C-alpha cells in the first residue's frame with residue numbers, strides 16, 4: 001500500500017515555475033524602484049513576541065483578536081508568526097538605534113506574512129507583501145513620495161483598474177473626541193446596527209464604516225465623519241499631501257469612510273483597490289503611524305509606509321509570460337561510459353568557471369533526446385562529448401564541427417562576444 005499523499009495546508013501554496021519567475025521580476029522591479037529612492041532592504045524574523053503585535057497593531061483589531069498564529073516556546077513565552085511588517089520594522093528601528101542615523105530612515109521588505117483568515121480567492125493564510133516604511137520624518141512630502149512610489153510600482157506591474165482612496169485620521173487626541181461623538185451616534189441608532197458592530201461600539205466604533213450589513217450601512221450614511229473633525233495642523237498636512245499628489249498627476253478619491261484594520265495609523269491613510277479583483281479587491285494599503293515607534297518603547301518618531309499583496313498584484317496584473325533565461329551551452333554525452341561522463345563533467349565545470357550558463361545531460365537520454373532537451377532549455381550550443389572526440393553543434397546557425405575539447409569554452413565565449 002502506498003503512503004497517503006500530503007497536501008500543503010489550506011490557505012497556503014507552493015511557488016513554482018512561472019509564478020516563481022513572475023515574483024522574481026516583481027522583486028527586481030521593487031528593488032530597483034525603491035533602491036533608487038533611498039530605501040534599504042530589511043528582513044525581520046518570521047516570528048516575533050506576541051506582545052509586539054498586541055501593542056503595535058492593537059488588541060481590538062481583527063488581526064490581533066482572531067487572526068494570529070501564536071505559539072509558546074516551552075518556557076511560557078508567547079510568539080506569533082508575523083501578520084504584518086510595520087510593527088517589526090519599527091521594532092528593528094528601535095533595536096538598532098536607527099534614530100541616530102540620518103532621518104528619515106527608509107526600509108523596504110518582501111516577505112511572507114501569516115493571518116488565520118478564511119481562505120478564498122486572493123485571501124490566504126500565508127501570503128506575501130512588498131512593503132516600504134519611511135521612519136523619522138513628519139514631512140507631508142514623505143507621504144506623497146511614498147504613495148507615488150507605490151502607484152509607480154503598481155503601474156510597472158501592469159495592475160489593472162486601480163483606484164486610490166485617501167483619507168486622514170488626524171491625531172489620536174482628535175480621534176478620541178470624534179470617537180465619543182460617533183459612539184453616541186451609534187448608540188442612538190443601536191437597534192438598526194448589526195450585532196457585530198453593536199458589540200464593538202466601545203472597542204472599535206470606526207469599524208461600523210466597514211460593513212456589508214444593510215441596516216448599518218443606512219445608519220452610517222448620516223454618521224459624523226472624522227474628516228470634519230480634524231485639528232488645523234492635521235488638515236494642513238492632509239491638504240499638502242493632496243496638493244503634491246495632484247502635482248504628480250495621481251488620481252485619487254478622498255473617502256472619509258476609509259477604515260483600515262490596523263490601529264497604529266495617524267493622519268494620512270490610503271488604500272489601492274483593483275476592480276479587476278473579486279471580493280478581495282485591496283491591492284495595497286498604508287498610511288502614517290506617528291506614534292508607533294514611541295508606543296513600542298522608542299523615542300517619539302513619526303513614520304509612514306505601505307504594503308502591497310504580491311498575490312493580488314499578480315492576479316490583477318496583465319498576463320505576462322515568464323520563461324527561464326536560455327542557457328549558452330548544453331554538454332551532451334556522445335557515448336556511454338565513465339570516460340565520456342567525466343570529460344563532460346569537466347567541460348561543464350570549465351564552462352561555468354568561465355561564466356557561461358551551462359548544463360549537462362543528467363537524465364540518461366539518447367543523443368536525440370539530449371538534443372531535444374538542449375533545445376527545450378534554449379541552448380545556443382551543444383557540445384557532444386565522447387571519450388575521445390568532441391563535436392560542437394550550433395543550435396541557431398545549424399552546423400556541427402569536431403573540435404578539440406579544450407577549445408569549446410573559448411569558441412562559445414567568442415561567439416557570445418560576436419553577437
Ligand code: HAM
Nearest residue numbers: 084086123124127282283284285286287305306307309
Ligand atoms: P494590510 O492592508 O493589512 O496592511 O495589508 C496590505 C496588503 O496585503 C493588502 O492590501 C493585501 O493586498 C495584502 N493582504 C493582506 N492580507 C492578505 C491575505 N490574507 N491574503 C492575501 N493578501 C493579503 C498592512 O499589512 C500594513 N502593515 C501596511 C502598512 C505598512 N502600513 C504602514 N506601513
